[in-house]
Amino acid sequence: MACTNPPPLTEDEITAALDGEAELSVQQHLAHCSDCTARLTRARQLEQRLRIKLHRWNCPTPQELGDYYFKLSPREQDITEHLKSCVRCSDELAELQRFWETEAVKVLPTPQSKRTRAFLGEWVAQLLPKTSALAARGVDKGPLVAQAGDITIFLAVESTAQGILLTGQLAAPDQQVWFGAIVEIMQADTLQAAVVIDEWGSFRQDPFQPQPTNFRITSIGGQTILLKDVVFTDL
Amino acid sequence: MNLSILTVDDLAYHCTGDTQKFYRQQSYDPQFCFELLRRALAEEQTEAFSRVYQIYHSQVQNWVYHHPRFIQTGESADYFASFALTNFYFALRGTKFAQFAALSQVMAYLKLCVHTSIAQYLRTQSAALLADLEEAHLIGSNDHIDSDMNTADIWFRICELLTDAKDRLLAHIVFVQDLKPAEIVDRYPQHWRTPREVSVALQRIRRTLRSDVELQQWAKV
Numbered sequence: 001m002a003c004t005n006p007p008p009l010t011e012d013e014i015t016a017a018l019d020g021e022a023e024l025s026v027q028q029h030l031a032h033c034s035d036c037t038a039r040l041t042r043a044r045q046l047e048q049r050l051r052i053k054l055h056r057w058n059c060p061t062p063q064e065l066g067d068y069y070f071k072l073s074p075r076e077q078d079i080t081e082h083l084k085s086c087v088r089c090s091d092e093l094a095e096l097q098r099f100w101e102t103e104a105v106k107v108l109p110t111p112q113s114k115r116t117r118a119f120l121g122e123w124v125a126q127l128l129p130k131t132s133a134l135a136a137r138g139v140d141k142g143p144l145v146a147q148a149g150d151i152t153i154f155l156a157v158e159s160t161a162q163g164i165l166l167t168g169q170l171a172a173p174d175q176q177v178w179f180g181a182i183v184e185i186m187q188a189d190t191l192q193a194a195v196v197i198d199e200w201g202s203f204r205q206d207p208f209q210p211q212p213t214n215f216r217i218t219s220i221g222g223q224t225i226l227l228k229d230v231v232f233t234d235l
Numbered sequence: 236m237n238l239s240i241l242t243v244d245d246l247a248y249h250c251t252g253d254t255q256k257f258y259r260q261q262s263y264d265p266q267f268c269f270e271l272l273r274r275a276l277a278e279e280q281t282e283a284f285s286r287v288y289q290i291y292h293s294q295v296q297n298w299v300y301h302h303p304r305f306i307q308t309g310e311s312a313d314y315f316a317s318f319a320l321t322n323f324y325f326a327l328r329g330t331k332f333a334q335f336a337a338l339s340q341v342m343a344y345l346k347l348c349v350h351t352s353i354a355q356y357l358r359t360q361s362a363a364l365l366a367d368l369e370e371a372h373l374i375g376s377n378d379h380i381d382s383d384m385n386t387a388d389i390w391f392r393i394c395e396l397l398t399d400a401k402d403r404l405l406a407h408i409v410f411v412q413d414l415k416p417a418e419i420v421d422r423y424p425q426h427w428r429t430p431r432e433v434s435v436a437l438q439r440i441r442r443t444l445r446s447d448v449e450l451q452q453w454a455k456v
Contacts (some may be wrong), residue, residue, distance in 0.1 A: 011442045042456035043445050049454045050389070050444065052365050054410040057386045062354035063326060066347040072334060085404060087422045088412045095303060096350045102301045180325040182288070182317055194288035195281045196324055206282060218317040220325045222356060 002035055009036045014043050058082070059089050069096055123148035125215075125227040143169075148225045151178075153217075157232050163207035164232045170201040170217070177219050186214040238270040246271040247286035254290055265338035272341050276324065277332035288320055291345065295319050298349040308356055318352040319345070361413070384453045392450060396443050401426060405433070406440055 009029060016022045017030060017040050030037050060068065060079050067073040083090050125148035144155040151172040158165040170178050179199045185192045185208060195203045197217070215227040249267035256263035275283035299305055299312040299319070323345050335341050397403045404426070408414050414422065416430035427433045444450055
């Protein structure tokens with residue numbers, strides 16, 4: 001394919017069009033020339049893909065920057081060097097400094113509306129019905145199974161004199177993501193307990209009372225799974 | 236006192252009382268809280284961590300409210316409190332706890348984790364916005380990048396193409412740090428005096444990168 005209205009646009013004209021700064025003649029050329037339009041599309045894709053791929057690619061993580069600030073970093077020299085040329089990381093460090101200087105006083109929080117988590121990912125888990133295989137084997141107390149996307153949570157429930165004893169197992173394609181995640185048990189908007197998921201995806205909860213319970217699992221990367229209003233007495 | 240004979244419940248009881256005293260600016264004994272944290276993190280005792288979580292959750296939430304960029308996230312403080320406590324556990328569990336000798340240091344680190352959680356969220360948010368932009372331009376396209384070239388390879392290729400150190404710096408500022416020309420002039424006045432100067436230099440860089448066959452193959456364009 002060749003430019004239908006030679007001469008073809010120069011690379012600088014393509015750049016101007018990418019930035020939305022093209023002159024009228026360039027815009028008219030693009031409106032009638034599929035070859036130059038294709039060049040513009042390819043240029044946009046390449047630049048956009050570079051921006052996505054390279055975005056903060058060699059920046060220390062916020063936790064690494066925090067460790068650096070606390071003089072706990074094993075990469076102190078690397079990070080010092082990086083900070084010389086990265087204003088984003090320098091800004092984050094300055095923010096940490098400002099935050100650090102705020103008083104750690106206890107104040108009553110102001111209520112705030114909650115937004116659906118769109119960037120880090122929040123799944124609402126659904127309890128699955130008991131399988132017919134368990135019923136056929138005469139097993140009526142198999143684990144509860146909840147599903148959130150491709151993540152499965154098994155909850156084995158045991159009734160004790162102290163309350164409900166819960167053992168959980170989380171199975172996910174990216175199991176490592178959930179290592180170290182916190183499982184919170186909430187009843188009537190009050191935190192009852194919090195435990196950590198181990199490297200095999202298991203967790204064990206101290207006894208709690210059989211009331212409607214909300215579970216929230218928060219991973220180290222900030223992803224969350226919610227399982228709402230589970231009533232163990234119904235099992 | 237021999238703390239090792241105390242149960243987690245005993246430690247949590249004393250720690251809760253001492254924490255209240257701390258808030259009321261009364262004298263308190265930090266050893267119970269520190270021992271509770273040590274069992275939760277160094278010994279990775281689930282029950283102890285559960286108590287730590289209950290005692291410090293509201294304090295962590297208050298730190299979240301005080302963070303200068305919390306308001307920009309649009310998220311709930313409760314979310315960041317959980318996120319921060321997760322990061323805290325992950326950063327200090329096992330042998331890492333040995334770096335801390337006093338309660339005040341551990342609390343300082345917990346406060347740090349509030350900052351890192353919010354900073355991480357904001358970084359992810361800005362990366363997601365870039366990705367959304369890409370998706371919007373690729374509607375109807377079957378192009379997917381599936382290349383052996385990793386990010387470091389791509390950056391090294393760019394450095395090979397840009398022989399001038401100032402050009403490499405500008406490429407880093409634009410592609411890695413995502414700064415706009417006006418911000419660049421503001422932050423790097425020793426290199427560029429006007430946005431126009433930045434744009435001209437950038438035009439040359441973009442031309443060079445777009446004409447490279449290796450980068451074209453990687454981006455499948």
